[in-house]
Each structure stands twice: as C-alpha cells, then as structure tokens.
Amino acid sequence: MHAYILNNLILSYRLRGVSMKKLTFITIERLLEMNANDEKFTLVDVLSEESYKDGHIPGAINIPLGNLESLAERYLDRKDTIVVYCGSYSCQASTKATRKLLEMGYENTLDFKAGKRGWQHTGLGLEK
DSSP states (O other): OHHHHHHHHHHHHHHTTOOOOOOOBOOHHHHHHHHHTTOOEEEEEOSOHHHHHHOBOTTOEEOOGGGHHHHHHHHOOTTSEEEEEOSSTTOOHHHHHHHHHHHTTOTTEEEETTHHHHHHHTTOOOBO
C-alpha cells in the first residue's frame, strides 16, 4: 500500500514538472576530507538553538528544522554545497531538512546522518 502511494506521489510530481533530487548521505570520513581539502561548504545543525548552544560540530551554523524555510535564503547559497546534520543516525531531522532543501532548489545538499553523536564517538570535540 505504501509503495502505491509513494509511486503516485512521484508520478504527480513528475507530471507537474517537479524534479526529485536524490538524497545523498555522507560519512564522517568524507566530511573530514572536505574540511581538510578546504572545500567550500556550509555545515548546518538543524537541531534546536538550545542544543546548538550545548555543543555543535566546529564551524556549523544553526538553522533549526522548524525555521528552515524562513531562514534558508538568509544563510545559504543555492550554488554551495550544504552539509546538514542532527543528533545521530536515529534522528530524522537532518534527512527531513535535506529533503526540504533539495525541494527548495539547494541541489548540492548532503545529509551527515552520524550527526553530533557520530562526531563525538570518533573522539572529535564539539564547539560551544
């Protein structure tokens, strides 16, 4: 039943001329590589402002998921690579944010699913 609904949704988007960009996940190694090679990207923490203040991956900006649509244009450039993260693999906020940004035309948006927890488990610190 879910597959039928999903297929109809995809078909309706295609009929309206809306392209659906593929969701892309990146590993911590890829994120570190991008940073080490001075690749231009914007790292976005989509958790609450309180969570961000408690600690975030160094260099990240905070755009809470609930404010994404209203704040994206102020802080993000559609031409840039954007890496979105949340709390951990079990957190769905980064995936929801990535999908939303792709829909909004931010075509180079990546989902760092490991999030803060994955970052910390590798021994890397958070910034406050």
